[in-house]
Amino acid sequence: MIDPHRKIVAFIDEFGDSGLDIKKANTSSHFIVTAIIMDEDKIPDAERRIEEIRTKYFQTAEIKSSSVKNKQPDRRIKILTSMMDIDFAIFSIVIDKSKLVSEGFKYHNSFFKFCHRLVHTELYKAYPNLKIVADNHGDNKYILSFIKYVQKQQFGGDLFNQSSFIFDDSKSSKLIQIADFIGGTIAKGRDKTVLSPDAPRFYDIIKNKVIAIKEWPNNYPSYTYExxxxxxxxxxxxxxxxxxxxxxxxxxxxxxxxxxxxxxxxxxxxxxxxxxxxxxxxxxxxxxxxxxxxxxxxxxxxxxxxxxxxxxxxxxxxxxxxxxxxxxxxxNVNDIYDFVNRSNNVVAPLISRVLSARQQILLATQNHVDILDQQEYANLRKLIN
Structure with missing residues (x-):
């Protein structure tokens, strides 16, 4: 039986950039966030296995997707296959920037916020004891903005203490290196800068470990929601x-x-x-x-x-x-009530004050002067009478 209170760790890395001009040769067409998720108590065994893979295929270097070129599909397949006996799951968010030019893409911070919401609602909902480990390289704008986003959410206690959100160096964190390699592999089937005809073969190897690959923008019809x-x-x-x-x-x-x-x-x-x-x-x-x-x-x-x-x-x-x-x-209807209630809190006191002034003047002039007896106030008279 799975313990619902077990500690889960997500190792996160990103592929691509947030550049707006996707026509530039070196600007990615996609922005991809990949999380490698696993039980905390299984990390030591996983790291030992990853070290064996790193030594075998990368010698003294890090495990990096960019180190395995498109002309080496068999090498990537061997590396991916060797990773599959490690107990982890994959969760990824893929933003197709080419589809955002006409509408959402100009809202640069907003598509980051969408990423944050997906990670927040999906991962934290599924794993209440989640710890996130992210690469601490200086230009990691996504992770820095993600911290600010989640800090605003309704969580009890200090979410971002050392036990729940930490930075690590990809050189020392073997599982961040796995996140890099898996994210780069997912990009092989999507991003123009690394596109590979062997992407279906790569995905076939990792598919059993994939929890979800969230695509954005979604393909729902204009008025279809969940x-x-x-x-x-x-x-x-x-x-x-x-x-x-x-x-x-x-x-x-x-x-x-x-x-x-x-x-x-x-x-x-x-x-x-x-x-x-x-x-x-x-x-x-x-x-x-x-x-x-x-x-x-x-x-x-x-x-x-x-x-x-x-x-x-x-x-x-x-x-x-x-x-x-x-x-x-x-x-929903509650949103409409919010508007009505807010309007009522403004309009009702104003009408009450006008009615009070009207009554005082009528009393003072023995009904000879009605301050609402003008054509311009016809609608107001209908509301009051």
């Missing part, structure tokens, strides 16, 4: 909200009006966040404002953002939920 991923996912509300947002973008995509274009930037970011990052989380107002500022070079005050960006889109039929945490595309 309700089991979220406890209160209402597909009717979500699909209607997404359609309303997309219709707005389609209607105004050719507009040259500055405010309209700023609304499009804001709405596209909310759609991207909903589909690929965290559909159940609100985007902080300042994050949305910074997105608009970054893409349009237009700085605006908070009140202008709320009145000229958010309010105008709502006036035009876009459903936008809001709370003290920020804004989002509604995912």
């Amino acid at each position: 309700p089991q991923s979220y406890n209160e996912f209402d597909s009717v509300i979500a699909e209607y909200s997404l359609r309303a947002a997309e219709k707005y973008i389609e209607r105004y995509k050719k507009s040259k009006d500055i405010d309209t274009r700023n609304r499009m930037i804001c709405l596209r970011y909310m759609l991207f966040y909903f589909r690929n990052i965290e559909p159940d989380k609100y985007i902080p107002t300042k994050e949305l404002m910074n997105r608009v500022k970054m893409e349009s070079q237009n700085k605006m005050a908070m009140q202008k953002f709320r009145s000229d960006i958010i309010a105008k889109m709502r006036d035009d039929g876009v459903l936008i939920a809001s709370s003290s945490k920020g804004y989002k595309i509604p995912m």
